[in-house]
Each structure stands twice: as structure tokens, then as C-alpha cells.
Amino acid sequence: MSFDALLGHLEFGEDPTEPPPFAEHVRGSGARSDLGRPTWLFRGPLPFPHLLPALRAEAQAWRGKASRVNTHSMAQGGPATTAAQTSPALLDFLRAQVPPGVAFEPTTSYYHWYASAEDRVEPHRDQADFFLGCILLLHHEHQGAPTSRFLLHPTGGEAVPVPLDAGDVVVFFSGAVTHSRTAPGPGELVNTLTWGFELAPPR
Numbered sequence: 001m002s003f004d005a006l007l008g009h010l011e012f013g014e015d016p017t018e019p020p021p022f023a024e025h026v027r028g029s030g031a032r033s034d035l036g037r038p039t040w041l042f043r044g045p046l047p048f049p050h051l052l053p054a055l056r057a058e059a060q061a062w063r064g065k066a067s068r069v070n071t072h073s074m075a076q077g078g079p080a081t082t083a084a085q086t087s088p089a090l091l092d093f094l095r096a097q098v099p100p101g102v103a104f105e106p107t108t109s110y111y112h113w114y115a116s117a118e119d120r121v122e123p124h125r126d127q128a129d130f131f132l133g134c135i136l137l138l139h140h141e142h143q144g145a146p147t148s149r150f151l152l153h154p155t156g157g158e159a160v161p162v163p164l165d166a167g168d169v170v171v172f173f174s175g176a177v178t179h180s181r182t183a184p185g186p187g188e189l190v191n192t193l194t195w196g197f198e199l200a201p202p203r
């Protein structure tokens, strides 16, 4: 996906009271019907920590390729992210997290950097190619308590922080659950990697 396409991919400011897009597709697959609930499917350490050094090294090398897309800097993933995204280990791990009957295929991946008070992601839901998201916190540098947080947003309720340490992933239906990231404080740097998956016909 090009960065121009990506601009359309990110639907900022979407009315969170609207029904989650694509929810009917998932219901039709026989999955549970609570996809708009502000919850994650998995949160915790990446089960394959041996991948982290290569992903962190690629992120560092790719930072020079990053462009500012709306509210923060991004770069499309490279060989290390693609290798991980298409690996049987990651796909099997994700299959174990989603409800029975939900099938998906890998699409794209992006590195993201949040380094200044203007950097953030407004509450939004992703489009079909990122209906299932796996976000890896590669690096979080801060002085004292961290300021930048990843949040899920229940309809009509308070935002729910998703605690993540470096090396943790959160897996959730990013096309159905409104999510955001808040700005870093002075001297704070956040580097994440997002892997996207689109729904596939039920198996």
C-alpha cells in the first residue's frame, strides 16, 4: 500500500457511536457478535522473542525512510516484518487468539514512531486490510512514568488503557474496535510495529 492509499486507510474522527464496520461479515462467519467491545484478544510478550533483535534493527534502519502520515511518522515494513508476518509461528499464534471460524490472511505492516508532543493517533477503526491487527511495542524510551499510551475506546464510555511493555504485543480486531495512541511527553520515544490481516472466507 502506498502512503497515499494509507491516508485513506486511516479514518480519523470516525463517529464511535456508529456500528463497527465489517461486523456483519464476522458475525456471518459464525464468530461471536461482540466485536465492538473494547477488548483485546491477546496482550503480553511476543511469544517469539528471538525475532525482536531483527525487527528492532530493521526499524532503526527504516527510520530514515519514514514519512509523516497525518499525525506521526511511519514506514512500510521490510523483509524482517514480512518474514515474521507470514511465518507459520505467528499465523498459528494468531489463529489461537481469534474466535473459531474466523479466518484471515496477512496484508501489510508498518513501523510507527511517536517522538514529539504533536505525535499521536486519533481514535479510529482500521479498514478491511487491517481488520485484525497485531501491534508490537518495539521500543519505549521515557524519563519517569510514560505518557504515551495505547487506548481502546468503548462506545460511549471511558477509554481503556492497554498496558504494554517493550516486547509486548496486543492482538485485537482493529477494524471493529476503536483505538488510539496518545502523545509522548518530553524526551519520550515510542516505536511500534503493526501487522495487518484481512478476513478470509470461513474455513
Ligand SMILES: [Fe+2]
Pocket: 124, 125, 126, 174, 179
Ligand atoms: Fe489503527
